[in-house]
Amino acid sequence: MTDTTRSDALLQRMMAFHPKIIDLTLDRVHRLLAALDHPERRLPPVIHVAGTNGKGSTQAMIRAGIEAAGQRAHAYTSPHLAWFHERIRLAGELISEDALSALLDECIVANGGEEVTFFEITTCAALLAFARTPADFTLLEVGLGGRLDATNVVDQPRLTIITPVSIDHQQYLGETLPEIAGEKAGIIKRGVPCVVGPQDEAALSVIEARAARLGAPLLVHGQHWHVAVERGRMIFQDENGLLDLPLPNLPGPHQIQNAGAAVAALRHLGFGEEACEAAVSRAYWPARMQRLKHGPLVDSAPGVELWLDGGHNPAGGEAIAATLSAMAPRPTHAICGMLNTKDIGGYLRPLAPHLQSLHAVSIPGEANTLPAAVTAEAAQAAGIKASAATSVATALAEIAQDDPNARVLICGSLYLAGTVLRENG
The missing domain is CATH 3.90.190.20 (Mur ligase, C-terminal domain)
Structure with missing residues (x-):
């Protein structure tokens, strides 16, 4: 990594803009996005991913599929592992130190000394970068929950995805699985299709209820798409037919269901078998086994x-x-x-x-x-x-x-x- 002294100093400053690390509300995000002239309204088509586990892996697989088809995708993910720059990928490339520092400066000025959490202002910086750089898709990974997450500011994404929901972050999202599922389902938008990974029945019923209220078509694991391992291959099936694919290159049985959600998303978006194969065989996602x-x-x-x-x-x-x-x-x-x-x-x-x-x-x-x-x-x-x-x-x-x-x-x-x-x- 190049010298990150400047961006590190700016990121450190941003830590002090709000007394809490996490304070779930969208008011501050909407205020800052308005001050930045609404970059969230000028993004390439958005694929928005929520869930307790598997969000990052699923997003990485979708990006691998899109790029194998010769298209380019922005990607936003959190937290980072070694360097903050990992969170913002512009048309396939990690954001440069100069570009990141300039964006952070711009967002600090636009914020005008108001309270804003670190995740909120850095999300606004990512959206600003995405709005200014041409690409075919924007992949947004939810930071925490969904309904009140800073990424949940796009009125009409192209597609939403909810990976498996389980108990985590109870202090912010609720004590029960239905409560937590309700927060994740907050990314579902009126009329926008949603791919749903394997879910506990209690979580699925909450997701289905919100989708029904909003007229959002669901593509649910076990109903609209199926994935299984047979003779050392991954077999995926949906209404478009059957795909015989290699096993995911990301290790672990749980990656089968993440790969299934990624392939379901790519198929819905019109990508062919080559992109689906690349999704499962070329994804890179560090620190996951x-x-x-x-x-x-x-x-x-x-x-x-x-x-x-x-x-x-x-x-x-x-x-x-x-x-x-x-x-x-x-x-x-x-x-x-x-x-x-x-x-x-x-x-x-x-x-x-x-x-x-x-x-x-x-x-x-x-x-x-x-x-x-x-x-x-x-x-x-x-x-x-x-x-x-x-x-x-x-x-x-x-x-x-x-x-x-x-x-x-x-x-x-x-x-x-x-x-x-x-x-x-």
């Missing part, structure tokens, strides 16, 4: 098979457990760091049968990190042999010394994953 093969961490433990995953809620724990079940048997140890806002017991319980041990770490530089000792206690309560470590590197060295040919999974938070990717080059 990513095998680390190069870098200082890998070099420090040459016999170890090193994996990185940023999943952090109970559904994420279940997805990792299913992925480990499908892998060749190998002694597996975890290095885990989590935020104190997460359901750590719910995350770790599915992993317990698959782990020989867990080394707990605090997430460097993260105010809301769970202390390593607390994570270790929670792991022990889940039935995992656990201890605290001072860093990922220290934990990896200890594991490699005891078990030189182990599989090691660094997991628990996207913030920890970002730290690892930065340190590992």
Whole structure:
């Protein structure tokens, strides 16, 4: 990455524009977008993606499909892993340092000293960049929830997508699955088709009710499209017929359903088989069961098979457990760091049968990190042999010394994953 000193300083300033990190309302976003002359009204056709898990992977697959068809897509995603620039992709390319700094400056001036959260003002900056750069599509990933998320400002997207909904962020979205599904379904717009991934019945009924009120056609997994694995291939079927595709290149059984939603979206948009095949075979999405093969961490433990995953809620724990079940048997140890806002017991319980041990770490530089000792206690309560470590590197060295040919999974938070990717080059 080039020198990011200028954008880092501007982003740091923006952190102080509102006393809260998260304050869900659209009033401030609409005010700032008006001051910027409404870039949200001048975007290339928008595909808006919400859901608890799988949003980023599904978006990455759709982008791979669009680009394989010779078209260009803007993409907005959060959080970033190593560098903020990852959040804004302009017509296929990560935003440059100069362009990002200029945009942030412009948004700070337009904001005029008013209160605005970091996510709100940076989302406005992304929309401004997208409005000024030609592309065929705009892919917007919801930050949190949907109904009151800063991305939910486009009146007529081309398509909306809701990936699987599960319990997460209860302090903002509600305690029950129907309440959370109601927030996610807030991206559904009048008359705009919505692709719906596999859902619990309680969540699906809420989504269907909102779509019915708004006359929004639904393309629902298990009703309008089906996806399954047969003889090492991914078989997708909808009203347009059957596709025989390779398995997704993103590892894990849960990526089958994400790939299904991406293919359903591409088919609805009129893309052919070549784009659908590229969606499942060419997507790149780091820190989602990513095998680390190069870098200082890998070099420090040459016999170890090193994996990185940023999943952090109970559904994420279940997805990792299913992925480990499908892998060749190998002694597996975890290095885990989590935020104190997460359901750590719910995350770790599915992993317990698959782990020989867990080394707990605090997430460097993260105010809301769970202390390593607390994570270790929670792991022990889940039935995992656990201890605290001072860093990922220290934990990896200890594991490699005891078990030189182990599989090691660094997991628990996207913030920890970002730290690892930065340190590992």
